[in-house]
Amino acid sequence: xxxxxxxxxxxxxxxxxxxxxxxxxxxxxxxxxxxxxxxxxxxxxxxxxxxxxxxxxxxxxxxxxxxxxxxxxxxxxxxxxxxxxxxxxxxxxxxxxxxxxxxxxxxxxxxxxxxxxxxxxxxxxxxxxxxxxxxxxxxxxxxxxxxxxxxxxxxxxxxxxxxxxxxxxxxxxxxxxxxxxxxxxxxxxxxxxxxxxxxxxxxxxxxxxxxxxxxxxxxxxxxxxxxxxxxxxxxxxxxxxxxxxxxxxxxxxxxxxxxxxxxxxxxxxxxxxxxxxxxxxxxxxxxxxxxxxxxxxxxxxxxxxxxxxxxxxxxxxxxxxxxxxxxxxxxxxxxxxxxxxxxxxxxxxxxxxxxxxxxxxxxxxxxxxxxxxxxxxxxxxxxxxxxxxxxxxxxxxxxxxxxxxxxxxxxxx
Amino acid sequence: xxxxxxxxxxxxxxxxxxxxxxxxxxxxxxxxxxxxxxxxxxxxxxxxxxxxxxxxxxxxxxxxxxxxxxxxxxxxxxxxxxxxxxxxxxxxxxxxxxxxxxxxxxxxxxxxxxxxxxxxxxxxxxxxxxxxxxxxxxxxxxxxxxxxxxxxxxxxxxxxxxxxxxxxxxxxxxxxxxxxxxxxxxxxxxxxxxxxxxxxxxxxxxxxxxxxxxxxxxxxxxxxxxxxxxxxxxxxxxxxxxxxxxxxxxxxxxxxxxxxxxxxxxxxxxxxxxxxxxxxxxxxxxxxxxxxxxxxxxxxxxxxxxxxxxxxxxxxxxxxxxxxxxxxxxxxxxxxxxxxxxxxxxxxxxxxxxxxxxxxxxxxxxxxxxxxxxxxxxxxxxxxxxxxxxxxxxxxxxxxxxxxxxxxxxxxxxxxxxxxxxxxxxxxxxxxxxxxxxxxxxxxxxxxxxxxxxxxxxxxxxxxxxxxxxxxxxxxxxxxxxxxxxxxxxxxxxxxxxxxxxxxxxxxxxxxxxxxxxxxxxxxxxxxxxxxxxxxxxxxxxxxxxxxxxxxxxxxxxxxxxxxxxxxxx
Numbered sequence: 005x006x007x008x009x010x011x012x013x014x015x016x017x018x019x020x021x022x023x024x025x026x027x028x029x030x031x032x033x034x035x036x037x038x039x040x041x042x043x044x045x046x047x048x049x050x051x052x053x054x055x056x057x058x059x060x061x062x063x064x065x066x067x068x069x070x071x072x073x074x075x076x077x078x079x080x081x082x083x084x085x086x087x088x089x090x091x092x093x094x095x096x097x098x099x100x101x102x103x104x105x106x107x108x109x110x111x112x113x114x115x116x117x118x119x120x121x122x123x124x125x126x127x128x129x130x131x132x133x134x135x136x137x138x139x140x141x142x143x144x145x146x147x148x149x150x151x152x153x154x155x156x157x158x159x160x161x162x163x164x165x166x167x168x169x170x171x172x173x174x175x176x177x178x179x180x181x182x183x184x185x186x187x188x189x190x191x192x193x194x195x196x197x198x199x200x201x202x203x204x205x206x207x208x209x210x211x212x213x214x215x216x217x218x219x220x221x222x223x224x225x226x227x228x229x230x231x232x233x234x235x236x237x238x239x240x241x242x243x244x245x246x247x248x249x250x251x252x253x254x255x256x257x258x259x260x261x262x263x264x265x266x267x268x269x270x271x272x273x274x275x276x277x278x279x280x281x282x283x284x285x286x287x288x289x290x291x292x293x294x295x296x297x298x299x300x301x302x303x304x305x306x307x308x309x310x311x312x313x314x315x316x317x318x319x320x321x322x323x324x325x326x327x328x329x330x331x332x333x334x335x336x337x338x339x340x341x342x343x344x345x346x347x348x349x350x351x352x353x354x355x356x357x358x359x360x361x362x363x364x365x366x367x368x369x370x371x372x373x374x375x376x377x378x379x380x381x382x383x384x385x386x387x388x389x390x391x392x393x394x395x396x397x398x399x400x401x402x403x404x405x406x407x408x409x410x411x412x413x414x415x416x417x
Numbered sequence: 418x419x420x421x422x423x424x425x426x427x428x429x430x431x432x433x434x435x436x437x438x439x440x441x442x443x444x445x446x447x448x449x450x451x452x453x454x455x456x457x458x459x460x461x462x463x464x465x466x467x468x469x470x471x472x473x474x475x476x477x478x479x480x481x482x483x484x485x486x487x488x489x490x491x492x493x494x495x496x497x498x499x500x501x502x503x504x505x506x507x508x509x510x511x512x513x514x515x516x517x518x519x520x521x522x523x524x525x526x527x528x529x530x531x532x533x534x535x536x537x538x539x540x541x542x543x544x545x546x547x548x549x550x551x552x553x554x555x556x557x558x559x560x561x562x563x564x565x566x567x568x569x570x571x572x573x574x575x576x577x578x579x580x581x582x583x584x585x586x587x588x589x590x591x592x593x594x595x596x597x598x599x600x601x602x603x604x605x606x607x608x609x610x611x612x613x614x615x616x617x618x619x620x621x622x623x624x625x626x627x628x629x630x631x632x633x634x635x636x637x638x639x640x641x642x643x644x645x646x647x648x649x650x651x652x653x654x655x656x657x658x659x660x661x662x663x664x665x666x667x668x669x670x671x672x673x674x675x676x677x678x679x680x681x682x683x684x685x686x687x688x689x690x691x692x693x694x695x696x697x698x699x700x701x702x703x704x705x706x707x708x709x710x711x712x713x714x715x716x717x718x719x720x721x722x723x724x725x726x727x728x729x730x731x732x733x734x735x736x737x738x739x740x741x742x743x744x745x746x747x748x749x750x751x752x753x754x755x756x757x758x759x760x761x762x763x764x765x766x767x768x769x770x771x772x773x774x775x776x777x778x779x780x781x782x783x784x785x786x787x788x789x790x791x792x793x794x795x796x797x798x799x800x801x802x803x804x805x806x807x808x809x810x811x812x813x814x815x816x817x818x819x820x821x822x823x824x825x826x827x828x829x830x831x832x833x834x835x836x837x838x839x840x841x842x843x844x845x846x847x848x849x850x851x852x853x854x855x856x857x858x859x860x861x862x863x864x865x866x867x868x869x870x871x872x873x874x875x876x877x878x879x880x881x882x883x884x885x886x887x888x889x890x891x892x893x894x895x896x897x898x899x900x901x902x903x904x905x906x907x908x909x910x911x912x913x914x915x916x917x918x919x920x921x922x923x924x925x926x927x928x929x930x931x932x933x934x935x936x937x938x939x940x941x942x943x944x945x946x947x948x949x950x951x952x953x954x955x956x957x958x959x960x961x962x963x964x965x966x967x968x969x970x971x972x973x974x975x976x977x978x979x980x981x982x983x984x985x986x987x
Contacts, residue, residue: 284457
């Protein structure tokens with residue numbers, strides 16, 4: 005009996021889930037129409053159809069988006085056939101009379117040239133062809149026709165001409181928005197290129213100076229440091245892919261710290277606690293090293309070397325389910341939280357380097373706004389920076405490009 | 418059975434698991450040396466972790482129980498559980514790792530770029546996870562009942578609480594070490610007693626008629642019947658009865674039961690003399706899921722065996738808690754090496770449970786009668802060796818059994834909770850891992866209280882069948898077929914996995930009846946897996962326009978070794 009009950013539960017659960025899903029899918033607010041007058045209902049219906057047709061067109065005018073929106077647009081116009089074209093060809097033909105495709109394209113060249121809509125009678129040999137008239141309305145973006153909407157009807161209708169014109173203008177607005185989206189994507193790409201991590205010039209000068217100081221006294225040490233320097237610069241100047249694994253990033257940090265230790269000696273100590281499970285996690289290239297650099301800077305700042313001021317930095321990477329948690333902590337001078345907030349908001353430029361805000365921006369761009377840096381600090385209380393890295397994010401893999409995710413298409417080397 | 422050793426042993430396993438989970442990382446990995454700190458998990462350690470997570474109550478208790486009741490036919494279970502990794506190795510391991518996916522929904526999204534398919538895969542992960550958790554909790558209940566006589570649901574409740582507490586508190590930070598530790602613990606807990614049992618068996622004159630029918634009592638044995646049952650007797654049986662047989666009360670009277678079916682009321686004590694053949698209970702009466710599966714098997718043994726083989730061979734790759742462990746491998750080749758090591762480790766482990774099954778048939782044959790066959794592994798040390806030694810070995814086995822429940826349950830809970838947190842709760846406006854954890858455990862816990870006795874290995878087999886019919890087509894076609902489309906994948910998973918799920922539900926609901934239809938429902942994999950593949954292929958072919966853009970690049974990434982790819986890019 006209890007087995008029966010359990011089985012019943014097992015059987016009922018997916019049914020409930022399916023019902024819930026169906027309910028969600030079908031529960032469009034159509035029922036609101038019951039509350040208003042027929043006019044209100046019709047207005048609502050029209051607006052609703054228009055809003056459904058909008059999202060696909062926001063991605064630009066392609067065969068796929070045209071196919072997705074054509075049916076909705078035809079409902080909006082109430083015609084027997086509707087066709088969307090770009091400058092060269094018919095993208096989609098929704099409804100009857102698809103044999104007019106060729107003819108439409110012939111007549112379209114003029115319309116696309118002038119950017120003015122027109123209506124014309126279709127030549128047709130089929131005796132019982134349901135469509136006799138075509139109304140063409142071009143999509144104009146920045147005074148240039150990108151394509152056209154063609155509505156076909158059995159007879160000439162002034163209302164249809166006006167309606168087609170309005171719908172085409174509405175679609176044009178969507179396409180303009182799509183253009184805007186594209187330029188925004190390009191802007192982000194440019195921004196990412198600008199944000200692309202750079203090692204600070206100070207670091208290069210300081211490292212070379214330290215190495216120079218060892219050349220006579222300890223040539224072997226100098227050689228080792230020079231190799232560390234070479235490894236680190238090779239990593240940071242590499243050009244393939246915008247992502248790296250946590251293991252590689254930690255190796256780069258190791259090289260970096262070796263050079264820093266050579267400069268500060270005993271004053272700097274570092275402990276690491278790395279969960280081996282998260283080493284394969286993919287993350288934006290050079291996004292932890294600036295945090296460590298920052299910790300070194302803050303840790304040693306205001307601690308006079310003569311007073312034997314020491315700094316301790318701890319780097320931990322923990323496994324937390326579907327995410328890796330990286331924490332970088334120093335016991336230095338800390339920072340006023342208000343000032344830090346203004347730096348991160350870009351209102352004040354930090355004293356040196358682009359460190360924290362750059363990393364924060366890149367993490368948000370790759371993983372979304374939920375994944376910005378979390379920084380805990382106060383004046384004199386050190387600083388603790390926490391970064392959450394999802395183990396999987398679409399488009400994030402060692403050879404991937406950050407841009408790929410935003411443009412939605414593959415852009416290889 | 419004496420519980421004065423077993424309870425501390427179980428407590429020790431629980432505490433050790435929590436401690437290794439919480440501090441293993443701290444002890445082993447706090448260092449100032451980058452080389453030590455950034456060493457990735459080697460294939461052998463990772464393989465031990467995967468094995469530790471994989472070897473569940475079904476392996477630890479269930480296989481021995483099945484071998485005890487149904488004989489050597491059941492060896493297909495360990496074979497199938499192991500061979501699943503061979504299929505995983507050949508077709509899935511390396512490309513899955515190179516896809517960068519952490520969970521199965523991640524893979525669906527990486528390959529098909531469709532949020533819809535991702536959500537569907539998430540739903541199946543939750544379904545398979547719950548189906549798989551259920552027998553773990555029941556196994557824990559059974560173990561605790563055998564050890565201490567505690568109520569049936571207490572053990573499951575303890576495991577659920579420990580797992581939810583540690584997972585929700587983030588205590589499973591060094592999960593690789595915990596799971597590797599659990600593997601070696603489980604192996605030790607079966608191997609050491611097995612050696613002693615083998616010696617005891619030798620000392621007993623090495624009786625070797627384990628699988629001659631029927632099993633007989635080797636000494637006088639009193640059996641207490643906890644749930645009323647029907648005995649089917651092929652020949653007359655002489656037995657001393659205290660209790661009710663066929664509606665008449667007896668008090669320690671010797672009875673001559675004629676051939677035929679006899680009803681034994683619950684609470685009755687039957688005392689069998691030495692050398693008596695063990696009667697079998699009529700499977701129609703002792704309730705639960707075992708009956709329908711068992712009858713399905715009795716009616717169509719060949720069909721049932723092939724159903725089992727297909728489910729276990731193809732189902733392993735879709736187990737959510739196994740898939741996430743492959744992410745730990747640094748690259749595709751390491752993932753393959755890990756799988757080979759897993760084959761070795763699991764193969765070694767699976768030599769032991771059949772041994773317990775065979776010995777159980779010799780020394781604890783009454784378990785066939787009472788339906789608690791899964792307890793054979795726990796009872797044998799006490800029965801064959803006895804005394805303090807037997808108690809200590811019994812405690813070791815009990816500890817190992819709890820390790821099995823804890824490791825598999827925590828892995829599954831994390832996988833299910835991860836999906837709930839990522840894909841289900843955010844749409845409800847919550848993004849809370851702890852809530853996901855509680856939810857992931859609450860459903861199977863409630864179900865385990867509702868469902869009575871069910872053979873754990875059979876219940877796990879059902880989870881395998883659903884996994885094989887939904888995820889196997891997705892993974893294999895996703896990795897090896899470039900014309901797979903999102904609608905095809907969704908349709909295939911829904912048809913294959915959905916029909917397997919319905920069959921499982923019908924089996925669990927104990928839909929009455931016999932015949933071919935019944936066997937089809939009890940062992941769905943043989944038709945639901947091809948159905949899933951076929952639907953996926955046909956719907957994909959019917960929607961050629963929906964092949965995701967960039968499929969070529971994605972498949973190249975799945976199949977090209979990492980070093981090679983870096984060279985091509987550079």
